[in-house]
Amino acid sequence: KKKEVLREKDKLLKDIEKIKSTPDFMNVEALRRDLFEAEIKLNMIIDNETQGIITRARAQWTEKGERSTKYFFGLEKSNSKKKSIMKLLDNNNRELYEQDEISMHVVEFYRKLFRTRNGCKESMKEYIATSNTECLNDEIKERLDGEFSIDEMDSV
Numbered sequence: 001k002k003k004e005v006l007r008e009k010d011k012l013l014k015d016i017e018k019i020k021s022t023p024d025f026m027n028v029e030a031l032r033r034d035l036f037e038a039e040i041k042l043n044m045i046i047d048n049e050t051q052g053i054i055t056r057a058r059a060q061w062t063e064k065g066e067r068s069t070k071y072f073f074g075l076e077k078s079n080s081k082k083k084s085i086m087k088l089l090d091n092n093n094r095e096l097y098e099q100d101e102i103s104m105h106v107v108e109f110y111r112k113l114f115r116t117r118n119g120c121k122e123s124m125k126e127y128i129a130t131s132n133t134e135c136l137n138d139e140i141k142e143r144l145d146g147e148f149s150i151d152e153m154d155s156v
Contacts, residue, residue: 005045012042 015038025031088096088105096102136144 005048009042009045012038012045016042 016035019025019031019035019038022028022031025035084099085102085106086097088102090096090105096105
């Protein structure tokens with residue numbers, strides 16, 4: 001089958017060359033059609049050959065890749081160690097080495113950091129009450145709470 005494909009490819013190449021060597025071949029409808037058909041057939045053969053090469057290359061990569069897979073797994077393991085926290089000081093300056101202890105401490109640290117505290121709310125209320133800020137009068141409050149006018153929307 002491979003020899004047949006090679007013969008067909010050679011024949012198409014010769015046919016294309018023969019048509020192109022004919023003077024004024026672009027003005028003859030039959031020659032243009034034959035050239036077009038021959039080029040399409042040749043492109044199909046070349047596409048099939050290319051696909052075969054790609055398929056074989058993948059197969060070779062898979063066979064050769066077994067050694068590389070070990071390398072990449074090792075690389076991944078090494079990178080994960082670099083990203084891990086190996087030692088951490090807790091609030092009492094005690095060193096934590098176990099991953100479970102480190103994870104629990106980190107979770108608890110951020111839980112405390114981001115939880116809502118009533119003391120924080122009280123501090124904000126106190127700040128607002130003691131700050132020297134102007135309050136809105138009733139007329140301005142009413143205008144801000146009212147509907148938008150067409151003119152206001154057009155001006156934006």
